[in-house]
Amino acid sequence: MASIKLANISKSLGRNDILRGIDLDIGSGEFIVFVGPSGCGKSTLLRLIAGLDEITSGELLIDGVLANGMSPSDRRVAMVFQSYALYPHMTVRENMSFSLKNARMDKREIEKRVQEAARSLDLAGHLDRLPKQLSGGQRQRVAIGRAIVREPGLFLFDEPLSNLDAALRVQTRIEIARLHKSLKTTMIYVTHDQVEAMTLADRIVVLNAGRIEQVGSPLDLYNRPANLFVAGFIGSPQMNFISLSTTGPGASREMVLGIRPEHLSISRDEQYLASFAGKIEFIENLGEQVLIYVNIGQDRPLVAKVSPDEDFALGQHVALKMEHGRAHYFDGESGMRLEREAGHG
C-alpha cells in the first residue's frame, strides 16, 4: 500500500521533452487514473514509476524513500501491460509464479498464492495451459493474476482493457474495481476510455503534451474543469463552446462560455426564455438518448442531449436553454476557468 510522490519530474529523449515538471502526490490505497490524448506521455509516466525508464530530472519517492535509482522489483510494483506480455513458453501456473520464484519464495506458499489468485480470477481449470490456448479475456485475467500474486505495494495498469470486446471490457472493469476494494492497494491506471476513468478513479490526472492539466475527483473534473482543455476532454459528447466578448467597466474582454450537451434543453416554442435559437442541422439517435445539432450561426453547431421521447425534425427552428448554474466560463486568451461571478455580464 505504497504512497507515491512525484516532484518536478521530467523526461527527455534526445532533444524531445516528453514530460515536463510533473508534480503529483498519490495517497496510500488511492485509485489514480491517467487520461489524455494519444502521445501525451501517459505510458511514459507509468514506465518512469515502474522503473522501466530512467527519470531525466526530478524526484520519485515511494513511501517517502527516494526511488529514482531503484530496480523495478525493489519498488514492489506490479504492472499489467496492454499486450498482457504473458511468457508464451510458460503455462499459466508458471507465468503466475515466475516473480515469486525469482524472489525465492517457499514452494508451498507460491502454490497457495497461485491457487488463490486462480480461484478468484476463474482460472483454476486452466493452470496447466499455455497462453496461446486461452481466450483474450482469460489471458487478460492471467496478466492480472500475475500481478496479484506478488502482493505488490502498487499496481500499474497500461490500458489493460483496450484489447477486449465491449462486453468483456465492462465485466473486467467491474472486476478491477472489486479487486481494488478488496486489496486496498494503490493503483495507477492509464486509459483512453472516459467511462473507465469516471467509474474507477478516486482521482483523475489529465495529461496533455507532457504536462498535468488538472488533478481531481471525477466529479470535480466534470463540474469544475480548470481550463478549456479539461473541459473539452472530459465528458462525451464534448462540451459546447461559445465565444463571447463582454464590455465591462474597464476594457472589453474575450471569454468562452462552455455548456455540456446534457445541460441544454430544447423547445419548439421560440418565445421560451431561451439562451440561443437556431435550426436543427443533424440528429443522431443513440438509442437511450438523442443528440440534436443546432446551428446558431457559429462555425460549430451546439449539441444538446435529449430523451428520445421528444420529437424533433431536421430543419426545425428551436430554442435552447441552459440549465441554471451549469455554464462554465473561461478566459479567452489563457483558457483558464473564470469563477462564476465574473461570468454574469
Added chain:
Amino acid sequence: MMIGLRKSRLWEIALLGGALLFALFYLAPFLTIVLTSFKPAAEVIASPPRLLPSHFSIENYLHMASALNIGRSMWNSLVVTFGSTAIAMALGSMAGYAVARSHSPVVRSFFLLALLARVVPPVTLAIPILGMIRWAGLIDTQIGLILVHAALNLPFVIWMSSGFFQDIPADLEEAAIVDGCNRFTAFTRIILPVATPGLAATAIFAAMLSWNEYLFALLLTNVEAKTAPVAVSELLNVYSSEWGAMTAAGTLFTIPVLILAIIIQRRIVEGMAMGAVKG
C-alpha cells in the same frame, strides 16, 4: 460441378508431378553420388555412364578407407563444426539481441561493420588469418579452426538472430524485469526460450557453413586437425583421381548433415514462420 472437380483433381496431379520433377532435378547430383558409390570400382567411370550399379558393392568404401583416415577427419569436422557453431551462437545471439533492442547509432554502425566483414571475399582474409593463427601457435589444431569458423560465422549469426529478436515484443522482457529479473536473466529465461525456433534455424545454417568450409580448413590444418572436405579433396591429386573413393567419402560426409536436417527440420520451419510469438 463434376467437371470442376475433375479439373481440380487433374490440376493437383500436375502440380504434384511438377514438384516431384523439381525435387528430382535438385536431388540428381546427390543421388548420382550415392548410387555411384555402391558401384563396383570398374563401373565408376564407365563410358557411357550407367545410372544403376550392375551389382551392389562396397569396394569403393573399402578403397577409400585404405586411402585416407576418414574416421579421423570426420571426427575433426564434427568437433570443429560443433565447437565453432556453439561459440558463434553464444556470442552472436547476445550481440543480435543487443542490436535488435538498441537505438544507439554506435551499435547500429557496429552491426553494419560486422556485416561488411561478411561481404569481404574470404580469400582476402586468408593471409592475415593465417598469420594470426600461426602467431598463436594454433596451426593444425581443432581450436585454431574452431576460432576461425566462429569468427566467420559471427556476422551471419548476429544478423539472422537479430531479426528473430526484433519480432519478440519488448514488453516481454520488461514484464520479466518487473517480475524481478535483470537484463541478463530476462534474456536467458524469457527471450532465449521464446526465440529458440529461430535460433535453431540460425544454428543449422552456421553449422552447415562450418561443416562444408574448405579454404581455411585447407590452409590451417594438415595432419592432426584435417577436416573431411580437405581429406576428400586429397583423393584428387596429380597422380590419380580416385573417383570411386570420392563418391564413397562424399556419401559418408553427407550423413551427419542429413540426420541433423531431419531432426531439426520442423524447428527450421517454425523458425521461418516465427513472428507468431504473440502471447
